[in-house]
Amino acid sequence: MTRGAQTQASKAPEHPERGWHELDVGAVASALGTDPSAGLSDEEARRRLDEYGPNELEERAGRTLGQIIWEQVSSILILILVFAGGIAALLGRPYDTAAILAIVVLFVVLGVVQEYRAQKAIAALKQMAAPQVRAMRAGRVVELSARELVPGDLVLLETGAVVPADMRVVESVNLRAGEAALTGESEPVDKTTAPIAGADTQLGDRANMAYLGTSVTFGRGSALVTGTGMRTELGRIAELIQDVRHEKTLLQRRLDGLAKVLALIAVVIAALVFATGLARGEDTALILLTAVSLAVAIVPEGLPAVLTFTLALGAQRMLGRKALIRRLPAVETLGSVTVICSDKTGTLTQNRMTVLALRSPDAQADLGETLRERGPKARLELDDEAALLAPLLASGALCNDAILDPKTLEAVGDPTEGALVVVAARYGLDKPDLDATLPRAAELPFDSGRKRMTTVHEVPSGDLGVVEGLRAVADGRPYVALTKGAADALVERCVSLWSGGRILPLDDAGREGLGQEIEGLTAGGMRVLAVAARGLKELPGEGDAEGVERGLVYLGLAAMVDPPRPEARDAVATCKTAGIRPVMITGDHPLTARAIAADLGMAAPDARVLTGRDLEAMGAGELREAVREVNVFARVSPEHKLRIVDALQEEGEVVAMTGDGVNDAPALKKADIGVAMGSGTDVAKEAAEVVLLDDNFATIVAAVEEGRVVYDNVRRFVQFSVSGNVAKVLIVAIPPFFGLPLLLVPIMILFSNLLTDGLLGLGMGVERAERDTMRRPPYAPTEGIFSRGIAQHVTTIGPVLGAGMILVGWLAWRAAGGAGAVTATEEALVATTVFTVLAFAQLVRALSNRSFREPVWRTGLGGNRVLLAMIGAALVLQLAVVYTPFLQNVFQTEPLPPVTLAAGAAAAAVMLCVMELEKALRRRRTRPLVASPGEAGGGG
Ligand SMILES: Nc1ncnc2c1ncn2[C@@H]1O[C@H](COP(=O)(O)OP(=O)(O)OP(=O)(O)O)[C@@H](O)[C@H]1O
Numbered sequence: 001m002t003r004g005a006q007t008q009a010s011k012a013p014e015h016p017e018r019g020w021h022e023l024d025v026g027a028v029a030s031a032l033g034t035d036p037s038a039g040l041s042d043e044e045a046r047r048r049l050d051e052y053g054p055n056e057l058e059e060r061a062g063r064t065l066g067q068i069i070w071e072q073v074s075s076i077l078i079l080i081l082v083f084a085g086g087i088a089a090l091l092g093r094p095y096d097t098a099a100i101l102a103i104v105v106l107f108v109v110l111g112v113v114q115e116y117r118a119q120k121a122i123a124a125l126k127q128m129a130a131p132q133v134r135a136m137r138a139g140r141v142v143e144l145s146a147r148e149l150v151p152g153d154l155v156l157l158e159t160g161a162v163v164p165a166d167m168r169v170v171e172s173v174n175l176r177a178g179e180a181a182l183t184g185e186s187e188p189v190d191k192t193t194a195p196i197a198g199a200d201t202q203l204g205d206r207a208n209m210a211y212l213g214t215s216v217t218f219g220r221g222s223a224l225v226t227g228t229g230m231r232t233e234l235g236r237i238a239e240l241i242q243d244v245r246h247e248k249t250l251l252q253r254r255l256d257g258l259a260k261v262l263a264l265i266a267v268v269i270a271a272l273v274f275a276t277g278l279a280r281g282e283d284t285a286l287i288l289l290t291a292v293s294l295a296v297a298i299v300p301e302g303l304p305a306v307l308t309f310t311l312a313l314g315a316q317r318m319l320g321r322k323a324l325i326r327r328l329p330a331v332e333t334l335g336s337v338t339v340i341c342s343d344k345t346g347t348l349t350q351n352r353m354t355v356l357a358l359r360s361p362d363a364q365a366d367l368g369e370t371l372r373e374r375g376p377k378a379r380l381e382l383d384d385e386a387a388l389l390a391p392l393l394a395s396g397a398l399c400n401d402a403i404l405d406p407k408t409l410e411a412v413g414d415p416t417e418g419a420l421v422v423v424a425a426r427y428g429l430d431k432p433d434l435d436a437t438l439p440r441a442a443e444l445p446f447d448s449g450r451k452r453m454t455t456v457h458e459v460p461s462g463d464l465g466v467v468e469g470l471r472a473v474a475d476g477r478p479y480v481a482l483t484k485g486a487a488d489a490l491v492e493r494c495v496s497l498w499s500g501g502r503i504l505p506l507d508d509a510g511r512e513g514l515g516q517e518i519e520g521l522t523a524g525g526m527r528v529l530a531v532a533a534r535g536l537k538e539l540p541g542e543g544d545a546e547g548v549e550r551g552l553v554y555l556g557l558a559a560m561v562d563p564p565r566p567e568a569r570d571a572v573a574t575c576k577t578a579g580i581r582p583v584m585i586t587g588d589h590p591l592t593a594r595a596i597a598a599d600l601g602m603a604a605p606d607a608r609v610l611t612g613r614d615l616e617a618m619g620a621g622e623l624r625e626a627v628r629e630v631n632v633f634a635r636v637s638p639e640h641k642l643r644i645v646d647a648l649q650e651e652g653e654v655v656a657m658t659g660d661g662v663n664d665a666p667a668l669k670k671a672d673i674g675v676a677m678g679s680g681t682d683v684a685k686e687a688a689e690v691v692l693l694d695d696n697f698a699t700i701v702a703a704v705e706e707g708r709v710v711y712d713n714v715r716r717f718v719q720f721s722v723s724g725n726v727a728k729v730l731i732v733a734i735p736p737f738f739g740l741p742l743l744l745v746p747i748m749i750l751f752s753n754l755l756t757d758g759l760l761g762l763g764m765g766v767e768r769a770e771r772d773t774m775r776r777p778p779y780a781p782t783e784g785i786f787s788r789g790i791a792q793h794v795t796t797i798g799p800v801l802g803a804g805m806i807l808v809g810w811l812a813w814r815a816a817g818g819a820g821a822v823t824a825t826e827e828a829l830v831a832t833t834v835f836t837v838l839a840f841a842q843l844v845r846a847l848s849n850r851s852f853r854e855p856v857w858r859t860g861l862g863g864n865r866v867l868l869a870m871i872g873a874a875l876v877l878q879l880a881v882v883y884t885p886f887l888q889n890v891f892q893t894e895p896l897p898p899v900t901l902a903a904g905a906a907a908a909a910v911m912l913c914v915m916e917l918e919k920a921l922r923r924r925r926t927r928p929l930v931a932s933p934g935e936a937g938g939g940g
Helices: 003-009 025-032 042-052 065-073 076-090 094-128 233-241 250-279 284-298 303-320 329-336 368-374 390-398 415-426 431-437 469-474 487-492 508-523 566-577 590-600 612-617 620-627 638-650 662-670 682-687 697-733 746-765 790-815 824-848 865-883 885-891 898-925
Strands: 132-137 140-145 154-158 166-178 215-227 323-325 339-342 354-359 364-366 403-405 410-412 440-447 452-458 479-486 494-499 502-505 527-536 552-561 581-585 609-611 632-634 655-659 673-677 690-692
Touching: 025 166, 025 215, 065 094, 076 094, 076 250, 076 284, 094 303, 094 746, 094 885, 154 166, 215 682, 250 284, 250 303, 250 329, 250 697, 284 697, 284 746, 303 323, 303 329, 303 697, 303 746, 323 697, 329 673, 329 697, 339 638, 339 697, 354 368, 354 415, 354 508, 390 415, 390 431, 390 469, 390 479, 390 527, 390 552, 403 415, 403 431, 410 415, 415 431, 415 527, 415 552, 469 479, 469 494, 469 502, 469 527, 479 487, 487 494, 487 508, 487 527, 487 552, 494 527, 508 527, 508 552, 508 590, 566 581, 566 590, 566 697, 581 590, 581 638, 590 609, 590 632, 609 612, 612 632, 612 638, 620 638, 638 655, 638 662, 655 662, 655 697, 662 673, 662 682, 673 682, 690 697, 697 746, 697 790, 697 824, 746 824, 746 865, 746 885, 790 824, 790 898, 824 865, 824 898, 865 885
Parallel strands: 339 581, 339 655, 494 552, 581 632, 609 632, 655 673, 673 690
Antiparallel strands: 132 140, 132 154, 154 215, 166 215, 323 690, 354 364, 354 552, 403 410, 440 452, 452 479, 479 527, 494 502, 527 552
């Protein structure tokens, strides 16, 4: 087997003087040092991989470390801090200055590390999604990651695959490639194998080459890899086309905006305090220091790091639930999804088809009972009655690409086809025998637009056995064409039927009768295929479906069940309570679709169903109106999906749409969240934001839930951190008006914002779904972060916390003797008291903050170990700052007597009560657990 590969392998590939497209296949193979039928040997492939490196484009879309650092350093928040540090230096406060600068550095490093890790994580996810390719190595077909391809590899191409490198086509069976990404040409190009003259032939005209970044839209073939990675046409222009813009998520952009607003407020308040202080003739140093503290207090230092962390974690969790995220923004968009448009077969159903009913003009069989009694492996006798079904059964198995294992009575391949092969085998008609009797001579493959397929078979002169009838159907012609497909449409193409051993005419009345029969079967949720045949004088030309698939002789019907996935029913119910509308979009018959939709709870048994034909007859306005209420679309082609997404989006919906085929790609791109099936084509995956590793509808719903959790956790941190900062601003700004000393010095505020809040923020980022996460309406993309009660929280809890801390400060100051009698050390003691009690209060607030609605005793303490650990760490750090001599120096703290700590703990307990009271009020204000988006319970 390894002959050629072995003899030629040691010769290194060299680029020929003429273009690859100018050489014939033999010359290409010899220049590449490979065998055009067996491929490279494993050893040689390994060697070349070492030499040429993996087949991937250098990641230029990702920002470099330098860029990430610059982005962090140049952010407005950092600039404010640097400015504040400068003033502190002017005031002769070296520790404050050093601390501010140290924290600036820490902040930048933390941000950079987070960003860098998030970027790496996404790159890793992308790699997981890298296409698998089938290649020949040493004469055997192997499956490998596209990254492992090397020049000289022989790659097998099939419909839906992305072309994984630049290659010279050596075999083409109707092979066609979409090259729009590379050449801008929107029509697919036919691929050929013969050499093409002209060194300067345009890329688009080099029909015997296939290029990285294009995709196979039709047919199959094989090709020799001529260039990989950056040594491809795409690699050459990669720098030009790679999107260097860093894609920020909606939340990131919103939070950037929030940070800017806060920064502006910081500057304004600081200026105000400075001006009023000057006007009242206060000590300039104190005023300046206050202004610096204010600026530092408002800036939410921990926010960016917490955000990236939370998003990356969300993507990871989704992966754990079998949804692979290809673009980070999808994590949060998922949380806003309002409509999920899902394929039926395989996503909502199990895609395990079993034929339960057979109908031919002369006989019928219902197998449900038998299979229930005798199990799925039941075999049946081809008695006189059943023999009347033989042409139907045999044709169904012949016009078919599934492979039967006659022993186990199982089939591999497309489940619809497998069911037909299996039912024929039940009656002793094994596909391999049939294939031998009536050899296949040509085929018109299935496509979901036509919804049928045809195979053409030679009719040999010898005895055909049980399928002798097909000779008569062929009506003396040398070939018989067998067509199977969606029953309603196929029956319309039949002009006669096979009955009593003769071809009888089929008139409109007859077709109507068959239509009713089909309707009867589909209404029970079965997929019904019709099978028909005709004689042919000669083999049809390529793509001559229209010429062949008409004037057919009707042979019969096969109806099969495909049970719903058990978990889909729950997922549909979850969608409903979560204010998300599940919509079924299927190529199947309207009645089949509706019956299954009803079974899953997606639609009423008599719900309105729209078909592809209905859609075509509708104007844009009409369609918009229809998509508001229709949950089942049937007999839909991939092109219709695009219109459905469009109409839904016009209606303001955030749409997730599933798909697996090449033609689904435009709809996946258009949808807010394109969802590709793990089993689908590479083209669909490339177009999608999310790939379902298990093809399961329930997985989409799980991903939506995780998306909401991410959103919740970010909002949780914003609520916590902004209300805390409001308090800190008040603590700094108010006391000077009453002659009190500064209650928090800048370095303390920094510590609180960055370490205490940052650690707690990370703890909040890992919070799991709340009990009502999927029982409330989705977040509208236009909805601000401060909606649903967060604004109230910030404006009530913030001032309460601030007032409480001022009271603490005032008590401490009075205890030290009050106006005129307080020494510098005692001032430091007062500040340390406020600093520490505030830290305690923040710790308990973090606990209460675990749920937006539920009381803390319900959410419990143990559910989030990370948060508990962070609370512990923050506590230890706080005590360290207060009690270790070196840190006392840096942070200008004084050791607190135990009684103050105890009082601080008591104050924190009071704060907890206030938080819980606010939540109780929020619960009363807003209706909980909504069932539909109409009754939205957002209190914001
Ligand atoms: N292999 C096949 N040969 C002939 N006809 C088929 C074949 N597979 C499906 N059909 C017919 O074509 C119709 C549409 O099939 P299509 O594959 O587009 O839908 P589907 O993908 O199975 O459904 P969904 O869109 O819900 O996933 C089916 O209802 C069936 O009648």
